[in-house]
Amino acid sequence: xxxxxxxxxxxxxxxxxxxxxxxxxxxxxxxxxxxxxxxxxxxxxxxxxxxxxxxxxxxxxxxxxxxxxxxxxxxxxxxxxxxxxxxxxxxxxxxxxxxxxxxxxxxxxxxxxxxxxxxxxxxxxxxxxxxxxxxxxxxxxxxxxxxxxxxxxxxxxxxxxxxxxxxxxxxxxxxxxxxxxxxxxxxxxxxxxxxxxxxxxxxxxxxxxxxxxxxxxxxxxxxxxxxxxxxxxxxxxxxxxxxxxxxxxxxxxxxxxxxxxxxxxxxxxxxxxxxxxxxxxxxxxxxxxxxxxxxxxxxxxxxxxxxxxxxxxxxxxxxxxxxxxxxxxxxxxxxxxxxxxxxxxxxxxxxxxxxxxxxxxxxxxxxxxxxxxxxxxxxxxxxxxxxxxxxxxxxxxxxxxxxxxxxxxxxxxxxxxxxxxxxxxxxxxxxxxxxxxxxxxxxxxxxxxxxxxxxxx
Numbered sequence: 542x543x544x545x546x547x548x549x550x551x552x553x554x555x556x557x558x559x560x561x562x563x564x565x566x567x568x569x570x571x572x573x574x575x576x577x578x579x580x581x582x583x584x585x586x587x588x589x590x591x592x593x594x595x596x597x598x599x600x601x602x603x604x605x606x607x608x609x610x611x612x613x614x615x616x617x618x619x620x621x622x623x624x625x626x627x628x629x630x631x632x633x634x635x636x637x638x639x640x641x642x643x644x645x646x647x648x649x650x651x652x653x654x655x656x657x658x659x660x661x662x663x664x665x666x667x668x669x670x671x672x673x674x675x676x677x678x679x680x681x682x683x684x685x686x687x688x689x690x691x692x693x694x695x696x697x698x699x700x701x702x703x704x705x706x707x708x709x710x711x712x713x714x715x716x717x718x719x720x721x722x723x724x725x726x727x728x729x730x731x732x733x734x735x736x737x738x739x740x741x742x743x744x745x746x747x748x749x750x751x752x753x754x755x756x757x758x759x760x761x762x763x764x765x766x767x768x769x770x771x772x773x774x775x776x777x778x779x780x781x782x783x784x785x786x787x788x789x790x791x792x793x794x795x796x797x798x799x800x801x802x803x804x805x806x807x808x809x810x811x812x813x814x815x816x817x818x819x820x821x822x823x824x825x826x827x828x829x830x831x832x833x834x835x836x837x838x839x840x841x842x843x844x845x846x847x848x849x850x851x852x853x854x855x856x857x858x859x860x861x862x863x864x865x866x867x868x869x870x871x872x873x874x875x876x877x878x879x880x881x882x883x884x885x886x887x888x889x890x891x892x893x894x895x896x897x898x899x900x901x902x903x904x905x906x907x908x909x910x911x912x913x914x915x916x917x918x919x920x921x922x923x924x925x926x927x928x929x930x931x932x933x934x935x936x937x938x939x940x941x942x943x944x945x946x947x948x949x950x951x952x953x954x955x956x957x958x959x960x961x962x963x964x965x966x967x968x969x970x971x972x973x974x975x976x977x978x979x980x981x982x983x984x985x986x987x988x989x990x991x992x993x994x995x996x997x998x
Contacts, residue, residue, distance in 0.1 A: 565729060569722030577715050590655075597656050597670070600680060600694050601663030603634065608686045622690055635693045642681070642691035646673050650681050661685070732760050736767060745960060748775040792828055796821055843962070845875040848883070848913055848982070852904050855887045865901040866891075873908045876984050882958045883982075887915070889951045890978050894919035898975060914964075914981035923970040932968065 607628060625636040637645055650671035660668040666685025673679045680694045732755055739749050751768040754761045800821050806814045849870045856868050887904070894902045898919030906915045924932070933956040959966045964982040971977050 565722070565726035569725065570719045573718035573722065574715060577718070593656065594659060596680075596696070597659050598663060600682065601660055603694070604664060604682060604684050604686075604692060607634075607692075608684070621687060625687075625690070625692075633695055637691045637693065638689065639691065642693075645693065646675065646679075647671070647681055647691060649673055650679070729757065729760075732764060736760075736764060739767065739771070743771055743774065746778075746957070748772075748778075792824070796824060843877040843879050846878050846880045846883075847875050848873050848878070848915060849906055851880060851884050851887055852906060852915060854884065855891055856904065858888075859891055859895070859902075867901075867903040869903065869905040871906050871908050873906050873913045874984065876913050876982055878962060878982060883962070886955050886958050886980065887917075889955050890917045890980075893951060894921070894976070894978075897921040901975075911984055912964075912981040913984055914979065916977060916979045918971060918975060918977050920971075920973070920975040923974065923976050924968065926968075926970060929968050933966075 607625065620638075622636050622638050622641070629636070635645075637647075639647075650673035652669065652671050656670040657668060660670050660682060664685050667688075668685055669681075669683040671681040673681065678696045680696060682692045682694065684690070684692060732752075735752055739752055742749050748771055751772070752764050754764055800818065803814045803817050803821075852868055852870065856866060860866055891902060891904070894917050898921035901920045903918040904915060905918075906913070908914075932952050934953060956966060959980060959982075962982050964980060966981075967979045969977055969979075
């Protein structure tokens with residue numbers, strides 16, 4: 542039973558970036574965004590807000606002065622609006638009744654609650670403050686001394702956008718900061734990506750040129766250690782190949798002499814001669830497998846080739862000894878491959894099917910959106926599926942149900958060839974009995990890191 546506490550963690554992990562590049566960009570972007578928001582809030586609270594509160598206070602003083610001596614409405618002034626307008630004269634303030642204020646643009650003005658609350662305190666009653674932007678910024682005040690009128694005060698040299706002067710700054714600096722973080726993360730991630738591709742190359746039995754030492758100190762040290770490791774592994778591989786090739790070569794010389802001696806044996810000892818010759822042929826086959834395994838199938842040049850052609854060639858070669866060999870071919874396109882190596886795969890797998898089966902073998906080809914492949918079936922006893930992965934290891938043989946003939950290098954060689962083609966191989970038992978081997982090869986050429994490349998033709 543799974544831990545119920547761990548389920549939300551797995552869900553959150555799906556939302557977070559996985560690679561170091563994305564994590565670095567998100568981290569830097571988040572820190573910079575928080576920094577910009579804090580800066581915006583600090584300047585707005587400690588600079589912009591006090592400035593507009595001071596402006597609000599000055600306007601409130603003017604309004605208080607306007608009403609301090611009362612308003613004389615007589616023959617000279619037909620209404621309070623006229624009397625107040627005459628009183629302010631050239632101060633820039635204009636007084637409107639509600640109808641006049643709407644005609645002058647009151648409805649387009651924006652209400653500010655914090656300034657209205659402050660104005661109410663300064664004027665000693667409920668007041669309302671609005672801002673409108675035309676050719677200039679206008680402040681509209683509805684004073685508690687005369688709730689039916691509106692006073693408009695123009696503010697020259699100030700725009701409504703000045704109420705949020707950090708908005709554009711926040712956007713520009715935030716975008717530049719994220720872009721800078723992206724470039725920083727990209728430069729930091731570049732040597733790591735190069736190191737990852739080189740590691741994949743080494744894992745496939747190839748050894749790239751030494752990587753350049755660039756990046757941070759830690760990355761330079763890791764790259765230097767990787768270069769030394771790759772060099773040591775390459776030297777070890779060369780020594781191993783030389784040792785195996787030397788042993789194989791030296792073993793063939795006495796085997797040749799033994800075979801010549803067998804040919805000189807008298808006719809009465811033909812039963813002994815046949816046994817020795819068969820042993821020599823078995824030993825020679827094992828030596829060939831050693832050489833093939835050591836070579837790693839180093840041929841890396843792959844040309845577009847028709848897989849069905851290889852299957853037909855194997856069918857023709859093996860039909861003389863396999864009375865029940867069947868083929869079923871799909872309409873497969875040409876794919877980039879090394880035809881000699883893939884033919885060796887087919888030959889080895891058919892040989893296994895013939896050796897461990899009961900005389901029936903079927904070879905089929907298939908194709909899908911990304912892959913072309915083939916399968917080989919037999920009607921033998923099958924295998925223990927729990928030991929499938931072990932069968933691909935060198936010097937590992939099948940269980941007693943499938944026999945134990947040979948050196949145990951056949952499937953290891955097959956696996957190496959398929960891996961070098963960036964393909965896949967799987968083994969499973971057939972429901973009817975026997976074994977099904979399935980091999981898939983990519984339609985497009987791939988580089989050492991497994992990235993798809995264009996076809997060579």
